[in-house]
Amino acid sequence: MARETWATRVGFILAAVGSAVGLGNIWRFPFITGQEGGSAFLLVYLAFIALIGFPALLVEFVVGRRTELNPVGALQELGSGAWRYVGYLFVATGFIILSYYSVVAGWFLRYTVIGVTDGYAAGAADPEAAEALFGSVATGLDSLLFHALFMVLVVAIIAAGIRSGIEVAVKVMVPAIIVLLIGLAAYGFTLDASAEAYAYYLSPDFGVIAENWTSILPAAAGQAFFTLSLGMGVMITYASYLGEDRNLAEDAGIIVGLDTAIAVIVGFVVFPFLFAAGLTPGDGGAGEIFVSLTAAFAEIPAGRVIGTVFFAMVGIAALSSAISILEVLASYLMDEFGVDRVPAAAGLGVAVFVLGVPVTVDLVFLDLLDLFADSILLVLGALLLALFVGWVASDAAREELEIGIGDLGGLGEAWIWVVRIPVVVVVAVSLYLGVVEYAEFLTEDFADWLAAR
Template sequence: MARETWATRAGFILAAVGSAVGLGNVWRFPFITGQEGGGAFLLVYLLFVALIGLPAILVEFVIGRRTELNPVGAIRDLGSGAWNYLGWLFVAIGFVILSYYSVVAGWFLRYTLIGVLDGYAVADTGEAQALFGTVATGIDTLLFHAVFMALVIGIIAAGVRRGIEIGVKIMVPAIVALLVGLAAYGFTLDASTAAYGYYLSPDFGYLAANWTSILPAAAGQAFFTLSLGMGVMITYASYLGEDRNLVADAGVIASLDTLVAVLVGFVVFPFLFAAGLEPGSGGPGGIFVSLTTAFAGIPGGRVLGVVFFGMVGIAALSSAISILEVLVSYLMDELGVSRVPASAALGVAVFLLGVPVTIDLIFLDLFDLLADGVLLVLGSLLLALFVGWVIPDIAREELSRGIGDLGPFGDVWIWIVRVPIVVVVAVSLYLGVVDYVEFLTVDFAEWLAAR
């Protein structure tokens, strides 16, 4: 069957941005930033995106456009021996991430509906925590998980141009517009000055004392929010039907994604400080507990809450379709399965894997810490080694298409991939593995013992 391509450059860029702008930016970013010291984490995160994330996007772009294949087929086409199995890692990562991602996205859909029907009438943090407890697990959670996955399946089944491209052209501008409006409102709150100080002023003493936790958190967040290490950018670049300037496209994508992440901070932290709440408290449910408490106590909070939670639901959808597309493209390319049955079968499989997360939140930690701190970083590390040391000449040649003579930039990029990226990502992977082992031997072991 003929391989689909993007109809426009804007469609490709918006799809890649839509993949990056999702729960990673709006759900994970605020509570990770709060947990890791505010401005100290923001500084390391921004440096990671600029110095590591941008070159890493190009790594995935050159592989995808060169082969016009899914991650499994792409790595097999360019490599040999043990490298042939690298593509399977991305398929596994996609399954794991989307399984719990869909559950969390269902939370945002449900909070949007709660705002429309009842409003956020919580008197204090305790009531907000009780509300989150009813939303986070149970039969209703399973239902919203199913609804969200059905939406994702429907968009993917419609195809690249009629489904993904049309969808992101609507969703991404809407997300940005809503964030700008909410950030403008946050600026009017009395607590905004203190919030901006916490968010934008790094505490270098805190950074020096806590770099072992901040570095892997920033690395994982950068890879998660840029959709790196899971094969998404390989898959999207494989649909490029003509020579493009990949450097320019990567710069636009990374810049827009980072802009959205920073905007989210300008939305969330003024609301938290206005409500007198501690940033980063409450873990994965913290943003729900803190923001519903904030929305309940400010003028127009019900409307703002509906807009915010609805916007995050849209952002989650734009990211989820990119992850499922990685899996669907594998079945289409490797096994010749048509798009509709491939979308349905894989969507159902992902839904089933996410069912435990709707039963107990310990499984959210189990999946998220594994995917974010270990698998995504591992995938990016192996890709950097592959491009930098196994196929550097092919990578330079592919990058030059649409640009012309790279001059010294090609060699500089390859050496950045070979050494700084490999070293920093390897250290981040080690720290992430240490954190995950600690979680398994302490938190998860205690949960098992209590059963």
Template sequence: MARETWATRIGFILAAVGSAVGLGNIWRFPFQTGQEGGAAFLLVYLLFVVAIGFPAILVEFVIGRRTNLNAVGSLRELGGGAWRYVGWLFVVTGFVILSYYSVVAGWFARYLVVGVTDGFTVTTEAEAAELFGIVSTGLDSLVFHAIFMALVIGIVAMGVRRGIELAVKVMVPAIILFLIGLAAYGTTLDGAGAAYAYYLSPDFGVVVDNWTSLLPAAAGQAFFTLSLGMGVMITYASYLGEDRNLATDAGVIVFLDTAIAVLVGFVVFPFIFAAGTDPGQIAVGAIFFSLTQAFATLPFGTLLGIVFFGVVTIAALSSAISILEVLVSYLIDEHPIDRLPATLGAGGAIFLLGVPVTLDLVFLDLLDGLADGVLLVLGALILVVFVGWVIPDVGLSELGQGITSVDPWDDIWLWMVRLPIVIVLVVALALGALDYLEFLRVDFAAWLGS
């Protein structure tokens, strides 16, 4: 069976941006920013994206394009030995992430339906919390989890060109345009000035005092939003031709993803301040409380809410198809399975793993903490060690493809990958693992005992 390829350069870039611009940017980024000190977190996050994210995405690109294989097959072909088993980490990571990602995406889709059918009328935190309880757990959550996974399965089953590439060419530009419009509207809200000050004026004392939580949070968020450490960019790059300048494409993708993440802050925080909510309290569910209250009181609030929740649902879909493609490409490449049964099988198994999340939110914390604090950073660490120390010549050779002249930055990239990035990732992984163990010891143990 001939391996599929991207039809156009813009198709690849939009697919990679679409993978990055999803719930990680629109749902996760605001509450991480709020919990970790506003502008202090934004500053550390941006440093991570530039110093770690950009070199790391190139690591995944060179592996994928060199082999034209999935994440498991790529490490088996290039590394052999024990490396043949390491690629399984990315399959497991994608499996875990998409299982709860689909549930959360279903919440946004359900809120979209609420806006269309009933409008946003909740005006108190108690009413907003009651609505979130109905949406986030129980039958509603299960049904919309199933609907969302069915959409993801349908798009991925159609293939790279007819499914993924066509979908993202529509979805990603729409996401960007709607977010720009919402951000422009946010400038008119009461409290917008305070929101921008909170978001853009970092307190360096917070960075110094809270670095042990800021570092793993920023690292995990950077990798989550760039879809790194889960095999997505290896898989997408495996559909590329040799005539493409990987560094240029990576730069465009990282810039667009980061710009959209920052733009989301200009959308969400003015709404949160307009609702009178403490931004430090916008946890997983509280962001829904704040936004639904804001939409209930703002002029044209229901229309704004429909647009916002619609945009997030589309963004979540663009990310979810990339994660499922990691698993499907593995099944197609490594086993004699056609795309349709591979997609149905992988998507169905992911749906089943996500069912507990629809029953109790403790399972969301359990899975998200494992993926964000441990698996993503561990996956990125393994890849940079692999390319930087095991196959450095292959990495440099592949990076040079599609470049007409020798680029002196290539050697700098290799040494960035070999030393500073490895050190930072080791520290972030250690801190993230300790945080997760503390969650298991205290929060999850308390839930088990209740």
């Protein structure tokens, strides 16, 4: 079957930005920033994005456009020996991430409905009520039903194809996300606690970085790869649909810039709301943005309207990311087995839904899957691809990068050496620290959960 392509450059860029701007930016970023020291984490995260994330994004772009294949097919075409099997890691990682991503996205849909029907007043009268509300939404029948609803939406868009499905959807969703975020940030600026919130968010304490770098570095690495959709084959797949020779470095710069700007703006939205309600960032873990912001929206003027808009916006952002992950899986079935797009999307949607069901039963499975995918799988995938492109397929990668931009004084050669050494070393250290952190989780938190059963 003929391979689809993007209709426009804008469509490709918005799709890539839409993939990057999702739950990673709006759900994960605030609570990870809070847990890891606020502005201290932000500084390390921004440095990681610029020095590691950008060249790593180019790695996936050159592999995708060079081969015009999904991650599995791309590595099988370019590599030999064990390298031919690395692409399966990307497919497995995307499958795992989407299974719990869909559950969390369903929570945002449910909170949007709550804003329309009941409002968030319970959070002001009784903080425990806000926690109870989150518990009822996060697990049980509500969680299962909205998990299913979200996957139906994702499958419908993927089934419609690249131009009629993904490209049309992101051209509406991504601009809507940006406009809503800017509006919410402007509103946050008017709150009395905004100055305190900005100080927490923008004034880094280098002592915190020096003292906690072993936890901040893997958190920043995982967040960077998660939010840029690296290490799961999304950008390989999206670049494989490029129908013309474009400047990949320029496109990557736009995508990284927009994604990072949106992540930073999210902090200008969330932290003023938290400080206005007298809440401490980072205390609530995965449920923080629900429990804390529910209480915050109950306290601030027009909180019900603001809260409804916020949760709806995150739901849209989650959808724009989820379609990119399912597209990786669908492209694998279509390229490697000749499965038509509609049955591929539908079958994968059912499989992803089933894998996510345990998360709707107990949140310990969310921690189990998220920490494993974020701290290990994404980083491992990025490391292996950097090693492959930097040391095995460097000539082909350099040649592909220079299409559309020229040599520009040895830019391609400089990029290869950045990938070979700084990227590989930093990502390898991050992977080691992530493995240590996950081992601690298994032997402590998860072991305690098992013992309590």
